[in-house]
Amino acid sequence: MTPSLKLRSGDHLVREGVRHKVLSRSKDGQINLLRVSDETLSSVPERTLLQEYGVGLLQIDRRQEVLSERALQILETDTGDLVEAARAKAEFRLPFVREMLRDRRRRWSNKALQELIDKVRQQENLPKAPSSRSLRRWAERAIALGFEELGDVRILVPRNHACGGTQPKFAAQVLTIMDSVIQDLVMLPEPVSGAEAYLEFKGRLNRKQQELSATLLSAAPTLLEPSKRTFYRKLKAISQETLAIAREGRLEADKKHSLVGLGPQGDHLLHEVEVDHTLADIIVVCPHTGVPIGRPTITIAVDRWSRMIVGIHIGLEAAGWRAVMLCLRNGILPKEHLLEVDPGDLRAKGHWPAMGLMKTLVLDNGPEFHCAALRNAALEFGITLQFCPAGQPRYKGKTERLFRRMNVEVFHTLAGTTFSNPAQRGSYDSKANAFLTVDQLRAIVHRWVTDVYCNTPHSFTKQAPNERWEEGLRLIGGVTLPSSAADVMLALAQVEYRRLTRKGIELYGLHYCEPRSVHLRELLNHPDAPKAVKVRIDPDNLGTVHVEDYREPGLYVPVACTDRGYAEGMTIAEHHMVAARARAQLKARQVATMGMLIEAKASLRADIGRVRNAGKLTATRLNTIFPDATGKVTDVGEDGKAIPQTGLPVSVAARRPTARPVPQVVQAPRRGEFGVSF
Secondary structure (H helix, E strand, O other), X not given: OOOOOOOOOOOEEEEOOEEEEEEEEOOOOEEEEEEOOOOOEEEEEHHHHHHHHHOOOEEEEOHHHHOOHHHHHHHOOOHHHOOHHHHHHHHHHHHHHHHHHHHOOOOOOHHHHHHHHHHHHHHHOOOOOOOHHHHHHHHXXXXXXXXXXXXXXXXXXXXXXXXXXOOOOOOHHHHHHHHHHHHHHHOOOOOOOHHHHHHHHHHHHHHHHHHHHHHHHHHOOOOOOOOHHHHHHHHHOOOHHHHHHHHHOHXXXXXXXXXXXXXXXXXXXXXXXXXXXXXOOEOEEOOOOOOEXXXXXXXXXXXXXXXXXXXXXXXXXXXXXXXXXXXXXXXXXXXXXXXXXXXXXXXXXOOOOOOOOOOEEEEOOOHHHHOHHHHHHHHHHOOEEEEOOOOOHXXXXXXXXXXXXXXXXXXXXXXXXXXXXXXXXXXXXXXXXXXXXXXXXXXXXXXXXXXXXXXXXXXXXXXXXXXXXXXXXXXXXXXXXXXXXXXXXHHOOEEEEEOOEOOEEEEOOEEEOOOOOHHHHHHHHOOOOOOOEEEEEEOOEEEEEEEEOOOOOOOEEEEEEOOXXXXXXXXXXXHHHHHHHHHHHHHHHHHHOXXXXXXXXXXXXXXXXXXXXXXXXXXXXXXXXXXXXXXXEEEEOOOOOEEEOOOOOOOOOOOOOOOOOOOEEEEOOOOOOEEEEO
């Protein structure tokens, strides 16, 4: 069998990442190989090797045996990265060396070499030619590096850049001190400047020189001091990733310097849905007073496969589990009713087809995603919760990128925007320019999603989310919905436990009762009634709550608010704001009357003190004050007359012809002393 592949003994073959060494060729066309890792022998047909080579599973590496380590380093340099002058010199040497090595066994004299040089110069039409001595040196170097086997022109590249001394210029002690200064002062979260680090290095080097001089006396070596420029080159040679690891830690360094891959995309429509929330870069105002009330929270659910926004919630509540549940409810249910409640002048004109149960929810490690309500709802709908590693938002890159796009395309174009940072905001007064309410902002975002985002081709899928969604529906045969919308509302509603009394249920300062409800009356008067019943609340509407029938778990009784005109359509966040405003107004009224109350209470305490002190007069003093009284005086009445011990009226003997005035007890200036004024 005629061989079709030129393989020599010693060549290396890399088959699917495993290195083998060619030993010999059999007469039947088998190639005998030795696996380098464990020296296992094997025989492979040449045809098999050719097939593997054609599909990219086989690589022939002849450099391992014929090249030295120095030659391997030379060949690692890409030809395109060579300096133009170096490449030109290599191309100039190539024809002379190649002509000389055609007959390697010949012993070339200087005269014969000169004739060869003149011949090549005329053939190549070169303006100059090398000397015979240079040609001998080039040829010897090419033979040593395996040029005859590979014929790679890079072997003939001059190595001028590698010239120089091989010994370090500075002593090992100097380099050690330099490394210690960099580690102690530069590789810190609060690094010092390069100038300060160099001064510290000089100080440590001088102390080390003095220590050597004191220890070794005249035999102490002189430590050569590097220049400031050398020290700066040392600092510049430190990679940014190494600095980030030392100053910020491995996690932050990976965020900034690690390679970014494609990331998970999902296998099909609604296979994986990312959920996250953030503060919107805009300030909204109160719909009743027009006063700025802060930045709303936006929660988004994005399908990885289609890039469709399947659910969104914008509200004034904090980034908690309520917002997550409302976003999921919005994502599962159809969007027609959601878009119909928006203001007519801002209402979306396009179609938002996203709906249905998702297979997996991709969440971060926030406490709102680990709550029992979300776990119970996921179990009820058969949804798997997948939590990303803590502190690594890149695992939810779809939502993070969408937040940035929404800020730039929507919020930063509206009055009252806060922009991304204070530097970008500048002197713009966000609160003074704010005029949008939460409902208006929600309508604007809905319109942007349906009319703009859903119809814009994505940079990765090359399809608009609406087109991708329709394609995904054809592949999976349609979306899955729960039994009814009421089941979704109840499963994703807020759960509270309250006492059921004759007044119904009190919740957030509101009362819920249905006096004519026979079912509610039976729950109240049942002999096995629990102390508290489960109540499910719609965070977007406090007009009605649902009380669970503890006799049949899963069965709920709707109970309306007694003040339905206030609670209907009122969200929990809005109700809390109204209650907070009412408390603030009450506090203001209390502050207005606080001075009067303080004065009245001080006067009352003073009067009580006088009565108490008067009542503490001893009988001896009272009898001294009322010497004409018969019997022992124990107290003074409201009319100022003495009261005897028997409680009878006091008879006054007519010792003097004139009536004595009624004495008055007054408090003396000194504490504890009393005087009598007539």
